[in-house]
Amino acid sequence: MLAAASALFLSTVANHAAQAAPKVATSIAPVYSITAAIMKDVGTPSLLIDQATSPHAAKLRPSDAKALQEADLVIWIGGNLTPSLEKPIETLPAKAQILTLGELDGLIELEVRTGGNWEKHVHDHDDHHDHDAHEEDHDEHEADHGDHEHDEHEHEDHDHDAHDHGDHDPHVWLDPQNGLTMAKAITAALSKLDAENADKYAANGKAFEEKLTSTTQSIKAELAAIKDKPYIVFHDAYHYYENRFGIAAVGSVMLQPGVAPGVARVREIRSKLKELNVVCIMAEPQFSDKILSTLIEGTDTKIGQLDPLGTNLDLGPNLYVELMRYNADKLTECLQ
DSSP: OHHHHHHHHHHHHHHHHHHHSOOEEESSHHHHHHHHHHTTTTOOOEESSOTTSOTTTOOOOHHHHHHHHHOSEEEEOOTTTOGGGHHHHHTSOTTOEEEEGGGOTTOOOOBOOOSTTSOTTOOOTTOOOOHHHHHHHHHHHHHHOOSSOOOGGGGHHHHHHHHOOTTBOSOGGGSHHHHHHHHHHHHHHHHHHOGGGHHHHHHHHHHHHHHHHHHHHHHHHHHGGGTTOEEEESSSOOHHHHHHHTOEEEEESOSSTTOOOOHHHHHHHHHHHHHTTOOEEEEOTTSOOTHHHHHHTTSSOEEEEOOSSOTTSOSSTTHHHHHHHHHHHHHHHHHO
């Protein structure tokens, strides 16, 4: 009887602790991972957008909408990255606290890249672009009317509205220095919301900082050997990662996430692959990569993979740090 009473008491205490943990909803897997690392031994956040879905086009499922409505704290990058979350977050109950990581003081911010192969209507003076071929391709597309086979001119306004992130690129989490800034803000928000566990949050935050700092230093040493090797990304999500580690992406396949390049852009990319001796073109698990075999045909360019979200990694407190390492290893594997 004594043993049974003790077990019941411990179970009641455990249940009370679980109920006392704040309900935290996070937007994308890297944000979830940092939050889960800070909440270790206290609670577990919920994830609104799964790892295999591009945050640019994600839609909330009913279960995710419920988790969002019940949250005490919502942590997201901002509407420039996940436009589908803007209205649901605006209509949350007054009790919910919102932490917008893309607006943090001290966050390193980079402008959206333009010119060359980064933006179709703003070309560098040295960019070799055949305008006659471009016009010819426009005529081809007008006749073709394929689902995604539209000349880029048809998407001019839509592209700038859909993936013009204001003044800054929203993929801020891919700079590990920003990861540290976000972890500190998450620690502060949780400590304010749940003062009883503030010491645990602080200790977890320190452990996260030490692990990420060590990994970042290791990655810098690893990527130094390939810093001058040119490669092309699938969509322009890695500016922060490249800036932190000094590596050399020279363009992207897609101008707008989810919209396949037209004939004119395919020609432009193929020309760049040969002109710059591009070593690798990097797929992304959130998007179909069928176009890549066409792009590299007749070239020495290889196909690799980068991932901004950690689709192939276990969702948990280690994902964020593992994501930094994963992309470094994939770059080294393809570019060496």
